[in-house]
Amino acid sequence: MNIRLIRSYLLDLYKLGAGEKMIKAPTTELANFLGVSQQSVSRILNKLHTQDYIYKELRNRVLWIRITEKGLMEIEDYIKYVNDVYVNPGRFVFEGYVSTGLGEGAYYMSRKQYVTQFESILGFKPYPGTLNVRLKNPFYIYQNRLLRRLNGYKIKGFRTKERVFGDVKAFKAIINDRIDGAVIYAERSIYGFDMLEVIAPEYLRGFFKLKDDDKIKVVIYLNME
Amino acid sequence: MNIRLIRSYLLDLYKLGAGEKMIKAPTTELANFLGVSQQSVSRILNKLHTQDYIYKELRNRVLWIRITEKGLMEIEDYIKYVNDVYVNPGRFVFEGYVSTGLGEGAYYMSRKQYVTQFESILGFKPYPGTLNVRLKNPFYIYQNRLLRRLNGYKIKGFRTKERVFGDVKAFKAIINDRIDGAVIYAERSIYGFDMLEVIAPEYLRGFFKLKDDDKIKVVIYLNME
């Protein structure tokens, strides 16, 4: 079953209290509540059951259900997402911790072919280095995954005699509510979704007097235009 | 298109900022973000458009979209619902205003055939009268509609020489966090979804010193068992 429908149905079951305990759930009554037919309720509950989203049990020929751990996780993640959509439409807010990368950031960010593009596309000349921000909250990691699916600003790769430099994707960002910079995604990044690579016109570690593990806020305002 | 899918897709478009302004929405980019194919995005946006949920415009062969008023209402209602589900799983919270009904409540609630059933099923002998609570917030009206789709406790109707008394549906409720009572729905109620009929062992107007238009809180704890 479509994950969008799964979330929607799980949410309604959660409203009925199925997140906390076994509840009596006659298919005819649920049909009314969910706005579908009795037969559909039967089918839906069976699918949710085989996919491990709910427990299901017949007592005296009547269904009792309860949302499983997997179901609760799914629904709680969804509720967090919905809340975030409400609070932050058109932007992605991250909080993470300053982290020392492998030092290649400085090497990449000092390639002239990248720098000139950053300057003309983002409007600032980036400090030759990246600030690595480690995300710990699973929701931020999920958000990073989402953000990365978007196109952002495209910085074209190039090749030198020695090697190939891949495309880079950038999103304008505001760091700690003060500095205008960007989050960049290298086409072939060595980092997973728990790391943001931040660039800025300033040396951020210096400007904010940052040491490793200091908390830092990064806000991306989407520019779908 | 299924309203559950509509809400889900609208939510994602809202996250991208389409609730506030026209945004550039190339179908290939949206395909990534929404997790469906480019063709499906095209189809989905067209359906949302013909059903008046989004504006849609081709600029230089690229789609720009924006969520309409209708779409915003749909999505805002949905976000409110999701938030409420999170805060109040297994219960329905209402706030409304004391209102004078047509006085038939007292007549019904003094019928012995009803009273004995209320007593044995709800566990209290109701004061012979109902308190009418008028709901003004649209969300509470929506909730009332939802609640009414559930079965609750069934109080059977009966007939006398003179006339027929219909079935009544009841949900246990707590009034103003103090008194255990119930919300009842007469099978053929004269009231719409903006009115709750509350019963209790006490004379509520007396107990809480209520006059018309005083605010009152009614919480239903679902007992799906």
Next chain:
DNA sequence: ATTACTAGGGAGCGAGTAT
């Protein structure tokens, strides 16, 4: 009274492709 199987129809999907 339940749940849930079947069959038929229609909605939703992605691949291929025209523009």
Next chain:
DNA sequence: TATACTCGCTCCCTAGTAA
């Protein structure tokens, strides 16, 4: 590059009905 059409295929829905 775009968008969006057609075409199968699958998923999802309801009505009818068995158990």
